[in-house]
Amino acid sequence: MPSYYEFFCPVKVIAGKAALEHIPYELSGLGASRPLLITDQGVRAAGLLDPVMAACDEGGLRIVTIYDKVPPDSSTTVVRDIAAIYRAEHCDSIIAVGGGSSIDTAKAVNILVSEGGEDIAAYSGAGILKRALKPFFAVPTTAGTGSEVTSIAVITDTEKSVKLPFTSPFLLPNAAIIDPRMTLTLPPQITAATAMDAMTHAIEAFTGMAKNPLSDAYATAAIQKISGALLTVMAEPKNATARLELAQASTMAGIAFSNSMVGLVHALGHATGALCHLPHGLCMSLYLPYALEYNLESIREPLGELLLYLEGADTYAATPPIRRAEAAISAIRRLRDELYQRCRLPRTLEETGKVTRSQLNTIARRALDDGAIIFNPKEVTYEDAIAVLERAWHQPHPVA
Amino acid sequence: MRVKRLQPMAARARRRYVEAMFQVLGRALQAVSEVDANVQGEARVLPAGFMFEMKVMPRGSALVVEHTGEGRFRYHGSSAPKPVNLSIQFKHLAHAFLVLSFQEKTSVAFAHDRMLVDGDISHAVRMTRILNRLEAFILPRVIASRAVKQYPANLHLPEKLLSGAKIYLNVANQFVHAVRA
Numbered sequence A: 001m002p003s004y005y006e007f008f009c010p011v012k013v014i015a016g017k018a019a020l021e022h023i024p025y026e027l028s029g030l031g032a033s034r035p036l037l038i039t040d041q042g043v044r045a046a047g048l049l050d051p052v053m054a055a056c057d058e059g060g061l062r063i064v065t066i067y068d069k070v071p072p073d074s075s076t077t078v079v080r081d082i083a084a085i086y087r088a089e090h091c092d093s094i095i096a097v098g099g100g101s102s103i104d105t106a107k108a109v110n111i112l113v114s115e116g117g118e119d120i121a122a123y124s125g126a127g128i129l130k131r132a133l134k135p136f137f138a139v140p141t142t143a144g145t146g147s148e149v150t151s152i153a154v155i156t157d158t159e160k161s162v163k164l165p166f167t168s169p170f171l172l173p174n175a176a177i178i179d180p181r182m183t184l185t186l187p188p189q190i191t192a193a194t195a196m197d198a199m200t201h202a203i204e205a206f207t208g209m210a211k212n213p214l215s216d217a218y219a220t221a222a223i224q225k226i227s228g229a230l231l232t233v234m235a236e237p238k239n240a241t242a243r244l245e246l247a248q249a250s251t252m253a254g255i256a257f258s259n260s261m262v263g264l265v266h267a268l269g270h271a272t273g274a275l276c277h278l279p280h281g282l283c284m285s286l287y288l289p290y291a292l293e294y295n296l297e298s299i300r301e302p303l304g305e306l307l308l309y310l311e312g313a314d315t316y317a318a319t320p321p322i323r324r325a326e327a328a329i330s331a332i333r334r335l336r337d338e339l340y341q342r343c344r345l346p347r348t349l350e351e352t353g354k355v356t357r358s359q360l361n362t363i364a365r366r367a368l369d370d371g372a373i374i375f376n377p378k379e380v381t382y383e384d385a386i387a388v389l390e391r392a393w394h395q396p397h398p399v400a
Numbered sequence B: 001m002r003v004k005r006l007q008p009m010a011a012r013a014r015r016r017y018v019e020a021m022f023q024v025l026g027r028a029l030q031a032v033s034e035v036d037a038n039v040q041g042e043a044r045v046l047p048a049g050f051m052f053e054m055k056v057m058p059r060g061s062a063l064v065v066e067h068t069g070e071g072r073f074r075y076h077g078s079s080a081p082k083p084v085n086l087s088i089q090f091k092h093l094a095h096a097f098l099v100l101s102f103q104e105k106t107s108v109a110f111a112h113d114r115m116l117v118d119g120d121i122s123h124a125v126r127m128t129r130i131l132n133r134l135e136a137f138i139l140p141r142v143i144a145s146r147a148v149k150q151y152p153a154n155l156h157l158p159e160k161l162l163s164g165a166k167i168y169l170n171v172a173n174q175f176v177h178a179v180r181a
């Protein structure tokens, strides 16, 4: 139990069947009527804008304009361009439809259009913003990042080629709209990778240094939902109930980690993603069991508790307390093996085919510079990080 | 029930303790960076001229060191001669006292939202590791293991260099017990 903690989540969660249809009412409740919609090409190509547009149309809300070219790694230039469109079209609110990049971009755009200026870099850092921004809704189309409930955005400064972090409670959307239609067509491998991102958020939040009773409640519920629904979704991609379970779990895991932070898995994953251009969720799935094994003696008790949410009451009860932490890691390994079977989601660095052994030194060094490492329950040296990477390189179990 | 009022003496003593501790840490940081390869290795990545400040909000005591290059730090006292690049700020004197009297680990203080970071996070991560290393040097092992996540196994430093700090810390430690009681 922590001797002190803080917990904050003022985002209204609007989830379930026909959730999109609540957008017009909710936006009018904030006194806004001219939303700018921010999204990416993938979302548009998948036809996901159609239900959003239809819901707004029928509800008497006109989307003033759509920006649909958010790149996977959003930049300061993109943010400036979108802010210019917002101003030219006299918009008064923002709706982001997409994954982490669209939502992060929208957060940054909201800073510029609310606070003024052209240069988003001027607002980088923590605690710069002192008042509420324009009405902003997030409609996630992946079940993983949790960006709809986090108070952080990361935008690449293309000129200086650095990543600019923005943190403020005012970046949080006013509402997160979780509609099963938005994740129904997500391809299997992205479904699996993003779900493992959410799983990692929940597990790192629950076993990290900043864990607290409120974030614990969200984390355990998220793990239970993902364990219950992920393989169902892999078998029946059109199962709306199971899709909604994953989407809600992702939001819950997002609430957990934005209050409890993440650790070594994310530190290694951020470094790997940036260097080897691998999707974030995939990196999470890659490192999760190995980082937990590294942390094991520091997290034995909370990790053991998670067996209940990963495997259910019967397995938990049948496993002696001293074996539960190891059993939890085995459950995660089995889930990864299953995902490899279903959609070839790589389990090791070697299986990705995109990482070379010579890059491990750089990954280790960069991971030690990542902010997430502060909250890892066990101190990590360069040698430790290399050892985890070596384990993650090659599958130590027979390949199914 | 009697209402216990905050004793101005204790508050003042706490303030003086934090001030003195910042001085000890500042001097020790400079000293350790002159002899310890591990600290030098961590610090070398920082730009030369990099100004690091640790202070108590809103206008309390401060500790300023500069990375002069090659992994060496120079202690500047409580005010920076030029704009700082990284500032770690305790939200309240009480929080600074918790950390500087080694009742709360630096990383735990981060987890408890006791401090704000203004600047590059990767530099903050690095400075936290350097401060952990430093605490391990200047503190008796039993206190240091409370202050850092893991007590490093490979500490080699001329005893005399840090004995001054250690003597001071013995005094400080007794003071902590007196104030905590």
Ligand SMILES: [Fe+2]
Binding pocket: A145, A197, A200, A201, A266, A280, A284
């Ligand atoms: Fe993540």
